[in-house]
Amino acid sequence: MRKALRVLLSVLLLSSLISCNGGNPNPPNDNRTQLEKVDDAVSSASHVFNGIIADKDDKGNDVYEVKEAVEINGMTVNSGTMKVSQDGRNTSVEMDISYNENGQEINIKSRETTELSVKTTEGEEAKISLEETNNMLEKAKQIPASSFTEAAGENGVVAYTYEASEPKTAAKRLSSEDTADTSEIKKIVITFKNESTDEINSASYTYAVTFISKGSEYTATETSSKEIEMKRDNKPVDISEDLYSAFTLDSVQTAEEKETVSLAFSEVHSAGYPTTMADQYFATLVEERTGGAVKIDVYAGGVLFGEETQAIDAMKAGELAFARTSSSPLTSFVQEFDVFSLPYLFSSRDHMWKVLDGYPGQQLLQKLDENETGLYGLAYYDAGARSFYTDTPIDSIDDFTGLKIRVMNSDLMKAMVEALGADAVQDIGPNEVYYAIKEGRIDGAENNWTTYESMGDYKTALYYFDDGHMRVPEVVLASEKVLDSLDPEYVAIIRQCAKEAQKYEKERWVEREKASKDEIKDSVIITVPDEEMMSALREKMNPVYEKYGSDFSALIDEIQALDK
Numbered sequence: 370m371r372k373a374l375r376v377l378l379s380v381l382l383l384s385s386l387i388s389c390n391g392g393n394p395n396p397p398n399d400n401r402t403q404l405e406k407v408d409d410a411v412s413s414a415s416h417v418f419n420g421i422i423a424d425k426d427d428k429g430n431d432v433y434e435v436k437e438a439v440e441i442n443g444m445t446v447n448s449g450t451m452k453v454s455q456d457g458r459n460t461s462v463e464m465d466i467s468y469n470e471n472g473q474e475i476n477i478k479s480r481e482t483t484e485l486s487v488k489t490t491e492g493e494e495a496k497i498s499l500e501e502t503n504n505m506l507e508k509a510k511q512i513p514a515s516s517f518t519e520a521a522g523e524n525g526v527v528a529y530t531y532e533a534s535e536p537k538t539a540a541k542r543l544s545s546e547d548t549a550d551t552s553e554i555k556k557i558v559i560t561f562k563n564e565s566t567d568e569i570n571s572a573s574y575t576y577a578v579t580f581i582s583k584g585s586e587y588t589a590t591e592t593s594s595k596e597i598e599m600k601r602d603n604k605p606v607d608i609s610e611d612l613y614s615a616f617t618l619d620s621v622q623t624a625e626e627k628e629t630v631s632l633a634f635s636e637v638h639s640a641g642y643p644t645t646m647a648d649q650y651f652a653t654l655v656e657e658r659t660g661g662a663v664k665i666d667v668y669a670g671g672v673l674f675g676e677e678t679q680a681i682d683a684m685k686a687g688e689l690a691f692a693r694t695s696s697s698p699l700t701s702f703v704q705e706f707d708v709f710s711l712p713y714l715f716s717s718r719d720h721m722w723k724v725l726d727g728y729p730g731q732q733l734l735q736k737l738d739e740n741e742t743g744l745y746g747l748a749y750y751d752a753g754a755r756s757f758y759t760d761t762p763i764d765s766i767d768d769f770t771g772l773k774i775r776v777m778n779s780d781l782m783k784a785m786v787e788a789l790g791a792d793a794v795q796d797i798g799p800n801e802v803y804y805a806i807k808e809g810r811i812d813g814a815e816n817n818w819t820t821y822e823s824m825g826d827y828k829t830a831l832y833y834f835d836d837g838h839m840r841v842p843e844v845v846l847a848s849e850k851v852l853d854s855l856d857p858e859y860v861a862i863i864r865q866c867a868k869e870a871q872k873y874e875k876e877r878w879v880e881r882e883k884a885s886k887d888e889i890k891d892s893v894i895i896t897v898p899d900e901e902m903m904s905a906l907r908e909k910m911n912p913v914y915e916k917y918g919s920d921f922s923a924l925i926d927e928i929q930a931l932d933k
Contacts, residue, residue, distance in 0.1 A: 411479050488587065693845050694843065
């Protein structure tokens with residue numbers, strides 16, 4: 370599912386290039402062109418498909434289908450299908466969606482394709498990896514549009530050409546034994562076409578890069594096309610002019626000379642922590658893909674703001690560009706974020722990510738964008754699962770009775786521990802847990818594996834009850850004021866890089882958690898409750914859900930429905 374949707378994001382690059390709203394579906398104003406309205410509708414529908422399990426058609430393609438009306442971003446998707454096809458270097462995404470707009474029935478059929486090929490000067494297929502092909506195309510797209518010469522074409526064809534005055538590396542200068550990375554661009558030819566008919570609006574471009582690599586000359590060709598069939602109350606809508614005007618040299622050559630922008634990213638965790646590593650990865654990606662035009666400096670260890678709430682206030686004021694925070698403080702802006710604090714909400718890490726990557730999680734990020742919070746939600750990070758650890762074993766629920774358990778300063782967490790029959794202790798900081806257990810002031814605490822190991826709590830609390838009662842994700846946030854001041858092209862890049870940083874952080878978290886477990890597994894006693902005991906634990910939480918989850922019953926149902 371997530372792999373298919375990553376493919377979708379890469380194929381929808383054209384949509385990012387032509388969108389003027391900074392990547393936010395359905396902006397509040399309606400001064401958009403018809404094409405932008407279509408693009409926003411397709412983007413919103415993709416969030417719906419994100420929460421659906423794919424089926425396979427007879428050719429093995431992933432197919433997603435909306436079987437009942439779903440409302441998102443103020444738009445009701447009545448029906449829809451999406452097919453994601455991938456064949457080697459070629460990718461295709463087809464959408465057919467139906468929705469209501471101001472009482473009118475809108476139907477959009479959209480097809481976007483990207484085809485890649487690399488050939489030798491003799492016209493034969495070259496054995497060059499997809500990664501190398503993409504790297505060369507990316508390198509070519511860093512050449513400013515002002516370096517190209519326009520050549521008028523026939524039948525609606527417009528071509529632009531770039532030729533290097535003298536490639537630094539010529540094929541004849543290299544020996545066959547030279548294996549260094551000496552790729553140099555010789556020529557770029559970009560051809561735009563408009564082939565709209567009465568019912569189908571179509572535009573495409575072919576991007577051909579001739580380059581020299583390790584003594585041989587090749588031509589990498591990327592063909593991208595977009596076809597849209599739109600009907601309003603079953604009458605065709607002509608958007609050919611908007612579509613054609615969106616395919617321009619500036620939309621393809623992403624590195625026109627622009628002033629460098631420096632932005633700050635606040636992180637309270639230390640260097641080497643999974644979230645901090647992902648922040649830095651995000652910053653590197655953005656700098657690379659904007660050709661150095663946007664530079665992000667990550668300040669770890671709370672150097673800028675020691676409290677996440679302080680960073681949030683600074684972003685709202687436009688004094689800080691980015692921060693990574695827990696989702697908990699965001700309940701002040703979007704109350705539904707509070708649902709993530711409910712105990713035993715997620716059955717596993719996979720379940721949590723199915724929710725975060727799917728419709729429920731993406732809808733909450735979208736609400737940050739739409740609710741005039743001053744914040745944009747870019748991506749989620751993993752913060753692990755919290756479990757109990759004590760100085761006495763827990764083999765049954767009755768073993769919780771009378772235990773003094775340290776928890777965060779949260780009424781909900783206090784209620785959770787008391788529902789199990791234990792006493793909640795909230796006047797002890799995380800740095801004091803080790804000594805508090807050793808001195809007998811408390812019997813245990815609850816946290817994730819990494820904290821249990823790194824803080825040394827395992828030395829006094831030898832019993833780890835691995836119930837994973839709480840998984841509170843973290844969120845990468847951006848300042849609305851800062852992002853709205855940037856070129857929309859850069860905003861689209863920033864949003865995409867944040868999604869890639871999310872994937873990177875998930876991998877780093879799993880590595881860090883495993884390292885913590887491996888470090889102490891021979892020194893502690895681990896109890897993993899069976900399904901019968903987990904069921905009993907969830908039942909104990911009924912009063913907690915009645916008090917803290919009653920406002921989110923529909924959202925809780927959506928989350929639980931994805932645990933299949």
